Each structure stands twice: as structure tokens, then as C-alpha cells.
Amino acid sequence: MTSTQNPPHAARYPAGALAFPHRDLIGIGQLERHEILFLLDEAEQWVTLNRQATKRENVLSGLTVINAFFENSTRTLLSFEIAGKRLGADVVNMHAAQSSVKKGETLIDTAITLNAMRADAIVIRHGSSGATQLIADKVDCPVLNAGDGQHEHPTQALLDALALRHALRARGEAGDDFTGMVIVICGDILHSRVARSNLLCLQALGARVRLCAPPALMPAGIEAMSAEVYHDFDAALDGADVAMMLRLQTERMSGQFIPSAREYHHLYGLTKTRLERAAPDALVMHPGPMNRGVEIDSDVADMIDRSIITRQVEMGVAIRMAALDVLTRRARGVEGWGDAA
Numbered sequence: 001m002t003s004t005q006n007p008p009h010a011a012r013y014p015a016g017a018l019a020f021p022h023r024d025l026i027g028i029g030q031l032e033r034h035e036i037l038f039l040l041d042e043a044e045q046w047v048t049l050n051r052q053a054t055k056r057e058n059v060l061s062g063l064t065v066i067n068a069f070f071e072n073s074t075r076t077l078l079s080f081e082i083a084g085k086r087l088g089a090d091v092v093n094m095h096a097a098q099s100s101v102k103k104g105e106t107l108i109d110t111a112i113t114l115n116a117m118r119a120d121a122i123v124i125r126h127g128s129s130g131a132t133q134l135i136a137d138k139v140d141c142p143v144l145n146a147g148d149g150q151h152e153h154p155t156q157a158l159l160d161a162l163a164l165r166h167a168l169r170a171r172g173e174a175g176d177d178f179t180g181m182v183i184v185i186c187g188d189i190l191h192s193r194v195a196r197s198n199l200l201c202l203q204a205l206g207a208r209v210r211l212c213a214p215p216a217l218m219p220a221g222i223e224a225m226s227a228e229v230y231h232d233f234d235a236a237l238d239g240a241d242v243a244m245m246l247r248l249q250t251e252r253m254s255g256q257f258i259p260s261a262r263e264y265h266h267l268y269g270l271t272k273t274r275l276e277r278a279a280p281d282a283l284v285m286h287p288g289p290m291n292r293g294v295e296i297d298s299d300v301a302d303m304i305d306r307s308i309i310t311r312q313v314e315m316g317v318a319i320r321m322a323a324l325d326v327l328t329r330r331a332r333g334v335e336g337w338g339d340a341a
């Protein structure tokens with residue numbers, strides 16, 4: 001298995017063009033449908049590798065990946081770290097709490113510093129929308145957005161699509177794109193970069209997306225993104241194929257957005273009874289971290305035949321391996337990916 005082999009579904013990508021021409025992965029908004037499919041297809045080899053006893057393919061050997069996280073993270077940071085290590089890279093984690101950012105350094109100076117260390121890829125998580133692009137504009141290597149403010153979290157949307165594809169294939173359904181599927185994203189849409197990236201990704205793959213939130217937690221003008229907007233969760237769930245639940249992002253809220261967690265659960269919590277409104281085999285997703293008993297009940301989160309929450313985590317490592325591999329191909333001089341930088 002090598003990452004330079006032809007992708008399994010090469011016929012789906014435009015002939016004679018690079019399957020993925022971007023230097024950075026900032027948002028799903030920058031990607032064409034075939035580029036999304038390319039990353040999903042590339043990730044399949046890493047799903048296979050990650051299920052083996054020895055999980056190592058040294059395609060990034062000698063390269064340095066810096067994970068610069070200016071915001072707290074558990075699964076995304078770990079997932080990127082594991083991804084880089086399984087590809088043989090030297091992975092360094094920079095936590096903002098211990099960095100010069102706390103001493104007043106500007107983001108641009110931090111970017112210039114990281115660049116001077118000659119990183120081969122930089123993974124950024126930051127509390128401000130647009131911070132990742134700002135850094136990408138200042139450095140010479142690929143930049144991967146691991147979540148910037150309320151803007152985008154592209155690898156989350158890609159891993160969600162991959163998890164969904166696997167769940168559909170396990171049921172014997174095509175699973176290649178999501179045309180005809182109805183997917184409900186319910187929760188704090190206003191503050192969620194996951195909702196935004198998923199809306200773009202799922203729509204690009206053919207799904208109809210229903211966004212559901214209390215009025216105060218629904219961004220104004222979101223209809224312009226062709227989303228179907230609901231404030232009544234029962235109505236949103238009607239016949240849906242997937243319920244993707246989001247937590248209340250209290251750390252981003254200034255002021256009171258909901259009366260209480262109890263009231264929120266009553267109206268917007270996914271319970272077993274409520275799930276019955278969806279299609280009989282509807283799948284349940286959550287990007288984590290979950291607040292059990294608030295946006296989702298434990299007996300729904302743990303439903304073996306319906307919840308694919310742990311599969312999402314599994315797919316996260318594979319997607320991040322694919323993104324790191326693909327984005328560093330040019331610098332590694334991989335044939336067909338342009339001259340080494």
C-alpha cells in the first residue's frame with residue numbers, strides 16, 4: 001500500500017487535472033465535490049491500515065508537523081497527533097497556554113516563528129474565525145484548519161461524511177454520495193463551525209440538510225445557504241435519515257441564549273421516543289464532546305445499531321492522515337504532484 005497509487009475511483013476526478021490542487025485545507029467552502037470525494041477515497045487506505053496490528057506507513061518520514069492549538073481540544077488534537085505519527089512524521093504539539101501568545105505575541109509573529117522552524121505542515125485551531133487563513137498567508141507550508149472560531153472545521157465534516165459512507169456500505173447501501181438523504185443537524189447552529197462545514201459538505205454530496213435550533217441559536221440569513229430551517233425538532237426529525245446532534249457551545253455565548261439545560265433537553269434533546277419520528281433505521285451522529293442528558297440521551301448515544309459516534313472518531317484519524325499525506329505531496333516530490341517546493 002502506498003499513498004502514490006492511483007486513487008481507487010480515479011475516474012471520478014477530472015482527467016488531466018490534479019485531483020486536489022490546494023496548498024491548504026482551510027474550509028469545505030474552498031472544495032469542489034470531486035475534491036471532497038478524493039479525500040474520502042484517499043482516507044480508505046488509512047482506515048484499512050488503522051485496523052491492522054501495525055499501524056505505520058512512513059510516507060511523511062523526516063517531515064515535521066506542528067499542531068498549534070490556541071483553543072482546548074481533546075479528540076482533534078489527539079487525532080492529528082496520531083495521524084502524523086502513523087505516517088512517520090515528527091509531530092510537535094504547541095499549546096497556546098504554554099506559548100508566547102500568553103505573553104502578548106501576535107498571531108502573525110507566531111506564524112512567522114513557526115515558519116522559521118521550517119515546519120512541513122501546520123495544523124491550527126484558534127478561537128477566531130479566519131485565524132487559520134491569516135497564518136496560511138504568512139507561512140510557506142500547507143496549513144490545515146482544525147477549527148477556527150465559528151467559521152469552519154473541515155476535517156470534522158470530512159470524517160463525518162466518511163463515517164456515514166461506511167455505515168451505509170455496512171448496510172449494503174451504495175454510500176458513495178448522499179443524494180436523496182435527509183440529514184438533520186440540531187443544536188447550537190449559531191456558534192458551530194461543525195454545522196457550517198457539514199452543511200457545505202453534505203450538500204456537496206447531494207444530501208438535503210435541515211438545520212434545527214431555538215431561534216436565538218440559528219444564524220440570521222442561513223436560508224441563503226439552501227438549508228431548510230426548523231425550530232421544532234419533532235418536525236425536523238420527521239422521516240429523516242440522520243440526526244446529527246451538536247452541543248451548546250457555552251464558551252462562545254455572551255449572555256443567556258436558553259432558559260435552562262433542562263428546558264433545552266425538553267425541546268431539543270434527542271431521546272429514544274423522539275428518534276422514532278425519524279426513518280426506522282435513522283443514524284445518530286455527534287462530533288463530541290457530548291453533553292449526555294442535554295442534547296442527547298445516553299441510551300440514544302450508545303445505541304449499537306444506530307449510533308455511529310465512535311465510528312466518527314475512528315474515521316477522524318484516517319481523514320487527517322489523508323489530508324496530511326495529500327497536502328505534503330508537492331513538497332515530497334511525489335510524482336504527478338508538481339515540483340518539490
Ligand code: ASP
Pocket residue numbers: 147153193194246247249287288289
Ligand atoms: N469538537 C467540535 C469543535 O471543535 C464540536 C464542539 O466542540 O462542540 O467545534
